[in-house]
Amino acid sequence: MIGVPLYMQLVKQIKEGINDGAFKPGDMLPSESQLAAEYDVSRTTVRKGLSLLFTEGYIYPVAGKGYFVKEPEIDQYTLYFNERKCIDTYANETKLLGVKLVNTNAELNREFGSKPKSFVMIQWLIYADKKPVAYDIKYLPYGKGKPTVEKEIHYATFPEVVAKHQSLFSIEKELRISAPKLTQELKETLHLNNEDPVILIKQRIFDANHKTIGYGKLFIKGEHCNLMAVSSYNMP
Amino acid sequence: MIGVPLYMQLVKQIKEGINDGAFKPGDMLPSESQLAAEYDVSRTTVRKGLSLLFTEGYIYPVAGKGYFVKEPEIDQYTLYFNERKCIDTYANETKLLGVKLVNTNAELNREFGSKPKSFVMIQWLIYADKKPVAYDIKYLPYGKGKPTVEKEIHYATFPEVVAKHQSLFSIEKELRISAPKLTQELKETLHLNNEDPVILIKQRIFDANHKTIGYGKLFIKGEHCNLMAVSSYNMP
DNA sequence: CAGTGGTCTAGACCACCAT
């Protein structure tokens, strides 16, 4: 047992208790001072362990009462999404179809809260093995030093493009995943048959004041889409 | 400023520094003792603040060197998925189509690591406004007290069914999202036309040893699918 | 070597909760 910090030993034992069912969701743990006495460590060390169990989602404290075992968040998953990496065949090319100035419309009003009147629209086509597998449309409010020239735009990920002049820590993002009806434009662009399934990922980027500063749609051919989400607690 | 803990004031100021760009990803923060001197607090209080910034993903410590500003995890989202709630029209009924014993096949061998020879297959149909909107197939390895009788199965979420006799903290889960080609079975079950889009969510449940203990497929009609993922850092 | 973060202690005072 050499080298294992005391607070980690406490964490391990409490996790085992929770996984075994000795502590059930809703149960109250022994108090900090009881644990300190039981494990013969200082209250500070106990607090360090309990604080770790809190950040890992196992327990929560209630001031004046005690620590309680949480209901596990069984509906919560971690999804990794990146415009480039979510397409299964990696060795792909990207082709810039065009950069246009467009006026607002019902869809853009809805997504941007009807503020801007015109937008820069950037269209990309993503290829795998010389065949088009994804179609990407991004909208940015037009004005104030946004990338309007093709040379300024490299196919970086959307958050990077949109948040070019601010910290990436201060933006919020949202993805909505659906299966769209096929439009004629889509069928032609991606060389689709009527039965070919497509995944649509709508992405919105918000600034620190929750104002939409970017909106994008990524259409991926069904068989090339690789979206995975994972959920797990750390083992004792 | 009454009532704001000292360590929170430190956290706030460092977050502002990161969001402003005063501290950039890769930069090293002042040392614990420098911060303690600067803010006139104890080293313990500084550590409490820095530890919070660490768990929130802003910084990371390197022993013997210092604290560094992290690259923000721009590809990481939180996805909320629940078999019932991901269907947009809530007031839905569910109908148990059947519970069968089936032999293994290529798909089940792949998903379960070719261990079990037979499975309990549970089929559900989910309705909204009297119309079928989703089709759900779950597989559980057959044996040892698994639910084999219809009465034992209520339409709880999959993790709850599978992990009936163990702590929900000790299981891991995986979702894979795709758009499937329509089979004849699917078209008939969900009353689909050829152009109707469908989302397929494959779910796997693992036990503490990463052995698959459940596999499910949920087919949702495109227009009723409501999958959203969010990502955000906490503001200063 | 001096400086860094990592661990740990033994106190202190507070606001809140239950009785």
Added chain:
DNA sequence: TGGTGGTCTAGACCACTGC
């Protein structure tokens, strides 16, 4: 009133880093 968690202090020793 006594117990709980929440905050904060002033130390101590350690292993590791960089010079």
